[in-house]
Amino acid sequence: MEARKESGDDGIAEILAAVGPRLRRMRTARGMTLTAVAGRTGLSVSALSRVETGNRQPTLDILIPLAQVYRVTLDQLVAPPQTGDPRVNLRPRSLAGGGTIVPLTGYPGRVQVFKHVLGPRAPRLVSHPGHAWLHVLAGRLRLLLDDDEHILVPGETAQFDPVTPHWFGPADGGTVEILHLFGPQGERPVDRTLPGSGPSLGP
Template sequence: MRKRIRALRVAQGWSLEDLATRARLSPSSLSRIENGQRRLALDQLVTLARALDTSLDQLVQTDTDDVVSHPVADGVHGLRWSVKADPGLSVVRKRMTDPPSDHPARLRAHPGREWFVVLSGTAVLLLGDRRFRVETNQAAEFPTMLPHAIGAEGGPCEVLGIFDRDARRGHRSDDKPPPQER
């Protein structure tokens, strides 16, 4: 934790005096905290977390050895990874070959947030009544309350999508065929 405090301070480009002023500590007290020569009280941790613009949880989290995560196979979306920064986020890598369906039942609208980056090929994002081409190395973020669909244009396309918990729920039934028109 002491190393994390120092690393966050240095990353901000702050001197001991800069952080000490923000945290209402003396520079010598902060130096002793960073060097392990002084015990930290809970109220000091809270103050330091605020001064460093981070959460108390992030400041005190233990180091972990599980840096590499393994995907979970998802029959609908391909491979899925959980993002440790927020347990509600999912990362999905998907290869698409078909253009997006503009059938109203295939356009999804739901709460949440979605982002995607095109790894290869060209993707098409249908968003409401608009059509966007998103090419390799371009990304899109869009309001998911608008009806939307994503597909490929001119051949296969591979995307990396990031969904928050609400957006993920909105796509759970993507594998169901659209209802038949009467």
């Protein structure tokens, strides 16, 4: 019995020890400083620093506001990180308006990546918060942004605020294949143009 108890204690200690580095990775991945996180959570910079470095045990009064700021669940803060390919359990699904979507990531509250294969369908403008980024892999894409129409060919990209009424689909009677990155409000892909790479293409 005692051996099992010690084993369980070691497991809990290992999970708690992983929380601090995970919090630091989440913060730096979002480009946030300790001061910025402190301002949004009401926690002190010193408390956040001690948790990240493992000098203070993470408690619910610290983890809950951090989960809200980082837009993740408490399980994602505390549970051991998953191993292996995160795409293994993801499945294609059919779209009501026609076509197929394949989720390529599974990170709630962060930028999501999908592969779309879209067939002919009638335009229907929609509007919602967030940020959208499209990249054409094959075919020709027709993108409607309110009263504006854009045609994109393979290799071209477009970024837009989906609060603007929008729709996208094939530009002709065939199919179009695209990568679609979508982030909640305030989360978007970082567009970093490197020397010699040329300008980004978009609408």
